[in-house]
Amino acid sequence: MQHIIVIVVVAVAYAVLAGVSELVASSPSDSWTVWLASGVVLGLLLALRRSRWAAVLAGGFIGAAGFALHLGSGILEAIGYGAIEVIAAGGAALIVSRLTELPMRLDSARELATLIVAGALPVALLGALLATAWHIAAAGGNSVATFRVWAIANFIGTLLVAPVLITWTQFRPRRSGGMPMPAFAGGAVACALFLGSMWLLFDARVEERFGGSVGESLTYVPIVFMALLALLWGTRGATLAAFVGALIAIVNTAQGEGPFAGVEGFLGEAELEVEGYALAIALTGLLIATLEASQRVAMRAARDWQTRFEATIGAHRLLAYEWDPVSGALAVTGDSLQLVGVPPARLRTLADWLAVVAPDERERVSNGFDGRVAGSGNADTLTYLLRGPGGSLLTATDEARAIRDHDGELHRVVGIVRISATTNPEASA
Numbered sequence: 001m002q003h004i005i006v007i008v009v010v011a012v013a014y015a016v017l018a019g020v021s022e023l024v025a026s027s028p029s030d031s032w033t034v035w036l037a038s039g040v041v042l043g044l045l046l047a048l049r050r051s052r053w054a055a056v057l058a059g060g061f062i063g064a065a066g067f068a069l070h071l072g073s074g075i076l077e078a079i080g081y082g083a084i085e086v087i088a089a090g091g092a093a094l095i096v097s098r099l100t101e102l103p104m105r106l107d108s109a110r111e112l113a114t115l116i117v118a119g120a121l122p123v124a125l126l127g128a129l130l131a132t133a134w135h136i137a138a139a140g141g142n143s144v145a146t147f148r149v150w151a152i153a154n155f156i157g158t159l160l161v162a163p164v165l166i167t168w169t170q171f172r173p174r175r176s177g178g179m180p181m182p183a184f185a186g187g188a189v190a191c192a193l194f195l196g197s198m199w200l201l202f203d204a205r206v207e208e209r210f211g212g213s214v215g216e217s218l219t220y221v222p223i224v225f226m227a228l229l230a231l232l233w234g235t236r237g238a239t240l241a242a243f244v245g246a247l248i249a250i251v252n253t254a255q256g257e258g259p260f261a262g263v264e265g266f267l268g269e270a271e272l273e274v275e276g277y278a279l280a281i282a283l284t285g286l287l288i289a290t291l292e293a294s295q296r297v298a299m300r301a302a303r304d305w306q307t308r309f310e311a312t313i314g315a316h317r318l319l320a321y322e323w324d325p326v327s328g329a330l331a332v333t334g335d336s337l338q339l340v341g342v343p344p345a346r347l348r349t350l351a352d353w354l355a356v357v358a359p360d361e362r363e364r365v366s367n368g369f370d371g372r373v374a375g376s377g378n379a380d381t382l383t384y385l386l387r388g389p390g391g392s393l394l395t396a397t398d399e400a401r402a403i404r405d406h407d408g409e410l411h412r413v414v415g416i417v418r419i420s421a422t423t424n425p426e427a428s429a
Contacts, residue, residue, distance in 0.1 A: 002055075003052070003054070003055040004055075006044075006048075006052055006055035006056060006059060007055050007058050007059040007062065008059070009059065010040060010041065010044060010055070010056050010058075010059025010060055010062075010063060011059040011060075011062040011063040011066065012063075013040045013063075014037045014040045014041065014059065014060055014062075014063025014064065014067070015037075015063050015066060015067055017036040017037040017039070017040060017161065018035075018036075018037040018063065018064075018067045019067075020036060020247070021034045021035050021036050021037060021157070022071075023251075023254075024250050024251050024253075024254035024271065025153075025254075025271060026254075026269060026271060031128075031131065031145075031146045031149040031150040031153065032149070032153055033149060033153055033269045033271035033272050033275075034153060034157065034250055034254075034271050034275065035150075035153040035154050035157045036157040036160065036161050037063065037064070037067070037157070037161075038085065038088070038089065038123055038127065038154050038157060038158050038161075039157055039158040039159070039160060039161025039162040039164075039165070040060070040063075040161060040162075040165065041056060041057070041059075041060035041085060041086075041089040042089045042092055042093060042119055042120070042123055042158055042162050043158075043161060043162030043163070043164070043165030043166050043169075044056045044165055044169065045057075045089060045090070045093035046093060046096060046102060046103065046104040046115070046119065046162065046166055047103050047104060047165055047166045047169035047170065048103060048169065049102075049103060050097075050102070053090070053093070057086045057089070057090055060082075060085045060086060060089060061082040061083070061085060061086050062082070063085075064078075064081045064082040064084070064085040064086075065078040065079055065081060065082035066078070067081075068081040068082070077134075080134050081131075081134075083130075084127055084130045084131055084134065085127070087126065087130065088122070088123045088126040088127035088130065089123055091122060091126055092118065092119050092120075092122040092123045092126070093119070095118045095119070095122055096114055096115070096118045096119045099114050099118050100114045103166075103169075103170065104166050105166075105167075105170065106163060106166050106167055106235050106286070106290055106293075107235070107290060107293040107294060107297055108290055108293070108294045108297075109287065109290050109291055109294065111290070112286060112287060112290045115159075115162065115163070115166075116159065116283075119158070119162065120155050120158040120159045120162065121155060123154060123155070123158050124150075124151045124152070124154040124155035124158065125151055127150065127151075127154050128146075128147045128148075128150040128151035128154065129147065131146065131147075131150050132146045132147040132150070149269070149272070152272055152275075153272065153275070156272075156275040156276060156278075156279045157275070159279055159282065159283070160242070160243055160246050160275075160278065160279060160282055161243065163235070163239040163282070163286055164239040164240055164243050166239075167235045167236045167239050168236055168239075168240070171236060179233070179234075183232050183233070184232075184233075186228075186232045187228075187229055187232035187233035187237055190225050190226075190228040190229040190232060190233075191225075191229050191233070191237065191241050193225040193228075194222050194225035194226050194229055194241055194245060195241065195244060195245060195248065197218070197221050197222045197225060198222050198245040198248045198249060199248055200218075201218055201219060201221075201222070201249075201258060201259060202248055202249045202252035202253065202257060202258035202259075202274075203248075203252055203257060203258075204257055204258075205256070205257055205258075205261065218259075219259055219277065222245065222281060223280075223281055223284055226238065226241070226242065226245075226281050226282075226284055226285040227284060227285065227288055229241055229285060230284075230285040230286070230288040230289040230292070231288060231289075231292055233289075234289050234292065234293060235286065235289040235290060235293060237289075238282075238285035238286055238288070238289045239282070239285075239286060241285070242278070242281055242282035242285050242286070243282070245278065245281065246275070246278035246279075246281075246282065249274050249277065249278050250271060250274055250275060250278065253270055253271060253274040254270075254271060258274070260273045260274040260277065309333070310333060310334065313333065313334045313416075314334060314335050316418070317339060317418065317419045317420065318334060318416055318417065318418055318419070319332055319333070319334040319336055319339060319340075319416070319417040319419065320332070320333040320334055320414075320415070320416050320417075321333070321347075321353075321414070321415050321417065322412050322413070322414050323350060323369070323412065323413045323414075323415075324412055325369075325373045325410060325413060328349045328350055328351070329348065329349060330347060330348055330349050330350055330352065330353055331344075331348075332344045332347045332353075338389075339388070339394075339419045340356050340386055340387075340388055340389070340394065340419065341356075341387075341388055341389035341390070342356055350366075350369060354366060356386050356387055357384055357385070357386055357387070357396075358384070358385035358386065358387055358393065361384045361385050364384065365382060365384050365398075368380075368382045368398075369413070372400055372402050372413050373402065373410060373413070378401070379399055379400070379401045380399070380400060380401075381397065381398065381399045381400075382396075382397075382398040382400075383395065383396065383397050383398070384396055384398070385422060386419070388419075392421075392422075393422040394419050394420065394421060394422055395419075395420050395421070395422045396417050396418070396419060397417065397418040397420070398415055398416075398417045399415060399416055399417075400413055400414065400415030400416075401413070401414060401415070
């Protein structure tokens with residue numbers, strides 16, 4: 001039953017985006033300048049487990065073949081278009097699966113690069129190659145123009161749609177632990193400014209709304225708002241807003257409005273030009289969001305490691321320290337307040353630590369630390385007495401090692417101190 005649901009959802013989504021493409025695209029060379037539907041198949045292949053791939057490909061085949069029949073194609077030709085969709089998207093998904101772990105999350109720049117180079121590009125090139133060969137075999141035509149327009153339109157459309165599906169397919173509502181309200185509110189403002197600026201730029205002819213070249217100059221403004229949106233809302237917010245903004249730009253350009261209407265620039269057609277502009281905005285936001293997500297994942301991992309480390313040393317009555325002999329700075333990790341009666345914030349230098357050492361032990365301990373500076377990096381152990389909470393005497397077993405750089409220069413001295421009650425009857429007297 002779940003596979004049937006997936007097939008229906010993919011086929012319907014494919015048909016909807018194909019219908020949107022039909023409304024706004026031009027067809028100068030037996031291929032459309034706007035094609036968004038291919039992103040549905042590739043995006044879901046990369047977002048779902050392999051057990052769902054057959055259902056996704058079946059839905060893509062039905063959607064592509066059904067839409068071809070809607071356009072008046074014969075049954076054989078419709079089957080050919082469905083096969084092109086399955087071969088191109090399935091082949092690209094297999095390439096991506098060899099380079100990164102699936103399901104894809106788009107939380108790193110590596111995954112984004114893999115999506116572009118190993119996902120969208122093969123879909124566009126393989127689909128264009130198969131479609132061009134199909135056109136030549138069926139009815140002839142301008143093969144170079146067909147390949148060019150098909151490849152560009154599919155590449156751009158896939159990168160506008162696939163990231164939305166990859167990021168939102170894995171969305172699960174949570175009662176807590178989600179986005180903080182300030183970030184949500186700030187992102188909402190940035191989203192409103194982004195979509196508002198896109199509407200302002202593209203909902204009328206530039207010469208009517210702006211004077212001179214002002215309209216062309218303002219095309220850079222939405223990129224700033226997209227960057228803010230990506231930082232605050234992450235990949236989900238950035239991909240969805242970029243897709244809506246792309247629709248605003250493409251639909252209005254097809255109606256002869258906006259700064260790209262009537263332009264024949266590098267890509268040749270107004271729809272292709274505005275799609276390239278929309279893709280630049282989308283990739284800017286997505287890159288910023290993935291880099292921020294990578295940093296967030298790294299910080300979460302660091303916090304997890306810190307929590308586990310502190311829990312471990314706390315359970316065994318241990319303190320860890322890092323000492324910089326050049327500056328004298330000392331960083332202590334662990335519950336030193338409970339163990340020796342002094343919080344870590346007050347143990348910032350070696351002198352602070354020596355103040356906790358029993359007075360008649362301080363010179364020996366200081367000499368021991370000096371010896372570590374001259375050491376070759378082998379571990380050494382010092383055992384000495386500390387003044388604990390309430391003036392009690394504690395035994396410290398201090399094992400440390402000097403860490404040196406590649407050139408032999410001393411970097412840090414790191415150590416672990418085990419705290420235990422003293423067993424020295426003379427010291428206790």
